Amino acid sequence: MAITGGTGSFGETIARRALREGVAELRIFSRDENKQHHLRLALNDSRVRFHIGDVRQSDGLLDLLRGVDLLFHAAALKQVPSCEFHPLEAIRTNALGAENVLDAALAREVGAVVLLSTDKAVYPINAMGMSKALMEKLAIAKARRWPDGPTRICVTRYGNVMASRGSVIPHFVEQIRQGQALTLTDPRMTRFMMSLPDAAELVLEACARGGHGDILVQKAPAATVLDLAEALIEIFGGRTPLQNMGARHGEKLHETLVAHEEMARAADGDRYIRIPPDGRDLDYAGFFSDGGVMLDDADDFSSRNARRLDRAELIELLLGLDYIQAQLGASQPVQEPKA
Numbered sequence: 001m002a003i004t005g006g007t008g009s010f011g012e013t014i015a016r017r018a019l020r021e022g023v024a025e026l027r028i029f030s031r032d033e034n035k036q037h038h039l040r041l042a043l044n045d046s047r048v049r050f051h052i053g054d055v056r057q058s059d060g061l062l063d064l065l066r067g068v069d070l071l072f073h074a075a076a077l078k079q080v081p082s083c084e085f086h087p088l089e090a091i092r093t094n095a096l097g098a099e100n101v102l103d104a105a106l107a108r109e110v111g112a113v114v115l116l117s118t119d120k121a122v123y124p125i126n127a128m129g130m131s132k133a134l135m136e137k138l139a140i141a142k143a144r145r146w147p148d149g150p151t152r153i154c155v156t157r158y159g160n161v162m163a164s165r166g167s168v169i170p171h172f173v174e175q176i177r178q179g180q181a182l183t184l185t186d187p188r189m190t191r192f193m194m195s196l197p198d199a200a201e202l203v204l205e206a207c208a209r210g211g212h213g214d215i216l217v218q219k220a221p222a223a224t225v226l227d228l229a230e231a232l233i234e235i236f237g238g239r240t241p242l243q244n245m246g247a248r249h250g251e252k253l254h255e256t257l258v259a260h261e262e263m264a265r266a267a268d269g270d271r272y273i274r275i276p277p278d279g280r281d282l283d284y285a286g287f288f289s290d291g292g293v294m295l296d297d298a299d300d301f302s303s304r305n306a307r308r309l310d311r312a313e314l315i316e317l318l319l320g321l322d323y324i325q326a327q328l329g330a331s332q333p334v335q336e337p338k339a
């Protein structure tokens with residue numbers, strides 16, 4: 001088994017889970033030797049092999065995937081604001097890098113490839129989302145082109161992974177600790193809330209039941225930024241004030257996990273929504289005489305219309321996160337707000 005971007009929050013979660021479940025060998029592929037060093041020490045397991053490399057270059061990927069049966073592609077540029085300033089870098093890593101990963105996986109006849117995408121790829125308005133939308137298109141086009149090959153290709157789309165590195169939860173917790181005002185972009189903004197274990201469940205669901213060319217989505221609940229901030233203040237105590245800053249570059253008020261047009265052909269299950277590939281071919285003649293699938297009135301699945309977590313549920317969910325537990329256990333007291 002191999003993970004690109006294997007030193008990130010998601011990579012580490014799936015790595016630990018695979019090791020617990022007895023994986024024979026796990027290859028971690030990433031660019032940063034320092035992060036690999038720390039993960040090597042943290043995992044301390046001889047089944048783990050580290051490969052330095054960049055998905056922008058194919059040779060390292062071909063080397064990585066020799067004899068691999070399952071690949072999780074998590075390597076990405078994922079910060080929305082920085083991708084806005086460097087869109088070509090987002091295209092290079094998220095789109096062209098994914099193409100390299102898929103080509104290498106097909107060449108090495110990897111049994112299954114699960115690619116990680118994001119809600120920001122649906123009706124994308126920022127460069128990160130656009131490059132991830134292209135990644136999805138590349139994956140589905142490959143699945144369509146090689147329908148009967150040895151490699152199964154699946155995409156999973158995530159909402160926000162709670163307390164992942166650089167995200168708003170650690171940022172708010174730090175602000176509470178420092179006694180600084182919490183910087184809210186827009187209190188009405190909603191985001192899907194997923195924990196890291198939820199994210200791991202989703203890729204495992206894709207491995208177990210995802211079809212070739214499917215996009216899988218978890219029916220995650222959503223919360224407003226205001227409720228999130230207030231829930232954290234309640235957990236950590238203190239009298240931290242709130243400050244509204246306005247939206248950052250390329251931000252949406254609400255995110256969408258399944259587009260209205262995709263809902264028309266999606267299979268809506270208890271916990272997951274499966275979007276199968278559009279099986280039609282490129283024969284457009286039919287569309288002038290016979291027509292295609294009619295779009296129905298299905299709504300999209302967005303953080304605006306998803307189940308909204310109330311404050312109590314949000315607090316319970318936050319208290320279940322390892323990150324929050326570790327912070328609550330930390331000795332550093334919460335400071336009173338600075339005037």
Ligand SMILES: O=c1ccn([C@@H]2O[C@H](COP(=O)(O)OP(=O)(O)O[C@H]3O[C@H](CO)[C@@H](O)[C@H](O)[C@H]3O)[C@@H](O)[C@H]2O)c(=O)[nH]1
Nearest residue numbers: 078079080118119120159160167168183184185186189225
């Ligand atoms: O100081 C801050 C920072 C953020 N936010 C808000 O908090 C929410 C979450 O922000 P953040 O944790 O930065 O996540 P997003 O910008 O939504 O993007 C994250 O979630 C995506 C999945 O949707 C991932 O793909 C991205 O990598 C990841 O950065 C958003 O509504 C932000 O506007 C604030 O209110 N104040």
